[in-house]
Amino acid sequence: MVAWTKAYLTGIGLEVHEDRGGEKIGGNANNVIAWLRGNLPDAPKVFLSAHFDTVEPTAGLVVEERDGVFFSISDTILGADDKGGMAPAIEAVHALMESGEPHGDICLLFSCAEEIGLLGADAVDIDDLNLDFGYVLDTGPPVGSFVTRTATHDNLEILIHGRPAHAGKDPENGINAIQVAATAIQGMCLGRIGPETTANLGIIEGGTAVNVVCPFVKIRAEARSTSVEELDAQVAHMIQRFEEAARQWDTTVDIEHRRHYNSYEVPAEAMVVQVAVEASRKLGFEPVLRTTLGGSDANIYNAKGLHCIVLATGMEKIHTHDECISRESLLNTARLSYEILLGAAQVK
Secondary structure (H helix, E strand, O other), X not given: OHHHHHXXXXXXXXXXXXXXXXXXXXXXXXXXXXXXXXXXXXXXXXXXXXXXXXXOOOOOOOEEEEOOEXXXXXXXXOOHXXXXXXXXXXXXXXXXXXXXXXXXXXXXXXXXXXXXOOHHHHHOOHHHHOOOEEEEEOOOOOOOOEEEEEOEEEEEEXXXXXXXXXXXXXXXXXXXXXXXXXXXXXXXXXXXXXXXXXXXXXXXXXXXXXXXXXXXXXXXXXEEEOOHHHHHHHHHHHHHXXXXXXXXXXXXXXXXXXXXXXXXXXXXXXXXXXXXXXXXXXOOOOOXXXXXXXXXXXXXXXHOXXXXXXXXXXXXXXXXOOOEEEHHHHHHHHHXXXXXXXXXXXXX
């Protein structure tokens, strides 16, 4: 995908560069940075961003359009997350090139490895690009709305230690790590904790054989909140439940807690928001400023000091095999991106 996109962007006349992001994160693909150099030297340097990777592989993808909506009819997901952001971003820049309208320097910033932890964005040497603000095309409809406020996201990896024993001969000599996990989870607050706080146990695995008392259980969990105080309290609660269960069963538990990414809140009066809102209104959309508990590359860029917000696309039912996106929303996203680039060119 990276090779194809580089060739395409070069073919339409952009200045294309591939960084060493993949090398930094141990992957096999890098971030792609493409420039359309401007003819307004005082205009801000603006970027449009999307990510290459999809939540599952899409090899063998077959796309069908039904009543103006694109679906996958193969055994893979469609991958509108984030092709539904990448395609309109490219189209907006291409249209601007064809229009002859004046503009400043514009950057297409396409990242790798977003779905597995925003890794590609984190590997971008963002300061070297000398950008002023930008837009990440990576959330669902309605087109014309924008995410300006998100949550902080924490990850937990839990390893519960049991003690193996023969399940038929001497089970009383073992400690079943599954029972320890069950004790911890019983009564644990999960799901929707508050209006803007959630928690989840997503992956659980363990054991060696059905005739062995389970010697270990590994659990991967997460929590998110727009309030760091509420998030810290929820994570502390989850850790406490696992530690108490381990003590109750006379065993131990190892817990690794990591802050995955930090929240951001871009004020409505910020230039990056004002340009987007004006462009949305010009096209007759409703420029709602949204809050989401989902993360995107915008969390990384904002944390690095680069103002950006998330521009809504038409991707629906993402991360499922029912994912779809309409032709109309693709076109509207491209139109909106184009108007944003025109509007940014007028900023002094």
